[in-house]
Amino acid sequence: MHPLLQRPIPIWQAPTGSIAGSRLCIAVSSAGGMGSMGLTWTSIEDAVLAVHNVRNETAQPFMVNFALAFPPQSLSAVLDAGAPIVSFSWGQPAGLVKTVQNSGALAGVAVGSAKGADIALQDGVDFLVVQGCEAGGHVQSSTQLQTLLPQILEISGDIPVVASGGIASGAQIAKFLGLGADAVMMGTRFVATTESRAHNDYRKLLVEATADKTVLTGCFDVGWPMAPHRVLRNSTFEAWEASGYASGESRPGKNEIIATTQGGCPIFRYEDTAPMEGMNGDVEAMCCYAGTGVSFVTEILSAVDVVRDLWSSAVEQSKGLNIV
Ligand SMILES: Cc1cc2nc3c(=O)[nH]c(=O)nc-3n(C[C@H](O)[C@H](O)[C@H](O)COP(=O)(O)O)c2cc1C
Structure with missing residues (x-):
């Protein structure tokens, strides 16, 4: 090598x-x-x-x-x-x-x-x-x-x-x-x-989660469409799941701003942006990427x-x- x-x-x-x-x-x-x-x-x-x-x-x-x-x-x-x-x-x-x-x-x-x-x-x-x-x-x-x-x-x-x-x-x-x-x-x-550089609340969510709380999905596709991703099952995913995976404008809370970047730019629900230090808002509802090994992150x-x-x-x- x-x-x-x-x-x-x-x-x-x-x-x-x-x-x-x-x-x-x-x-x-x-x-x-x-x-x-x-x-x-x-x-x-x-x-x-x-x-x-x-x-x-x-x-x-x-x-x-x-x-x-x-x-x-x-x-x-x-x-x-x-x-x-x-x-x-x-x-x-x-x-x-x-x-x-x-x-x-x-x-x-x-x-x-x-x-x-x-x-x-x-x-x-x-x-x-x-x-x-x-x-x-x-x-x-x-x-x-x-x-x-x-x-x-x-x-x-x-x-x-x-x-x-x-x-x-x-x-x-x-x-x-x-x-x-x-x-x-x-x-x-x-x-x-x-x-x-992850947001502290995201790190804490990883510590609390187990593999069965992850899902491979297309939910957070704003910013990067057609690319499956594994994330924590969170309030955004579960509302979308409950809607029967509604598409386009029918997705629950589609145009909601759920957080802002350090520089004050809006982050919309379903965006592919992961929660990072300096961001403010509803971190739990954001795109919290996690693999099945999260069970071992304690x-x-x-x-x-x-x-x-x-x-x-x-x-x-x-x-x-x-x-x-
Ligand atoms: C938050 C997050 C962001 C990622 N961003 C990238 C990326 O920018 N480029 C890339 O090739 N892979 C990216 N990946 C995938 C990793 O390279 C790697 O395949 C994955 O983390 C391995 O699985 P694990 O998270 O279960 O250890 C990302 C993974 C996570 C969790």
Whole structure:
């Protein structure tokens, strides 16, 4: 495996949009895992600043991510700023893989099927992220991780494979490394950390929730239509469910403003915006992304403790499996 991808602790923090900023990224990479930042919705100026922040604070590798359902507006700027690893999701990067590699960085793609993995491998990626349907956030897969991972390992050859979706415990980490993944990636677990940019009420909702309180749905489609997402079942979802999944203008509370951003911009019910620090309003009714691993999120911890505690638990669980 390329040295940049080989971390002392094979735990990667998922790029959870703007919630995964430089502070979280620095904490995870400094702790021996792989930190990341979701830069899809970040301005070019802020994205460059975030990359500089990380590089100033740690010499460890880290990853930046672009969901290709939107133009990767800051890609060249962050490569120029020295981002060492780039992951793409929600699309086939094709020529962008070479753009990344020509700048000296590594390129990976998140996939939700063996077919998607096959295309990414033909594009010449340096690593694959396999996302199972248990994942929080927007979900590319309709298959459970434990079914999908072996299918992809069969065709991935020497290309490192990172397993993600619903993972938030040491036992699960041991299980997926035991199945052959080179690393695991967790999103929801890291949203509920002190270094994430999530709204505190959202973090608390994650701590209280269990897997059966998540749903894979199309409910919060304003801002990103036709992209299934796993979220907490909340008042917005339950009113919509009770309406028989009414469409368009008939959706309950369709045009209601339920919160505002730090800058005072309105956030409407059914928007895909996750609750972040500085926002005000009805956080519970917003789009609270969560994977099924939320059952194992029982307290808000520092990201450093998450990396270290879960790794020591995984090592303990895997005695005899010979994965560490
Ligand atoms: C709040 C949130 C935001 C996310 N934003 C992104 C994103 O910007 N880009 C991306 O590729 N994946 C995104 N994801 C999906 C993660 O990359 C990853 O697949 C997922 O978190 C793994 O499942 P888990 O949450 O159960 O650990 C997001 C997930 C969450 C929970």
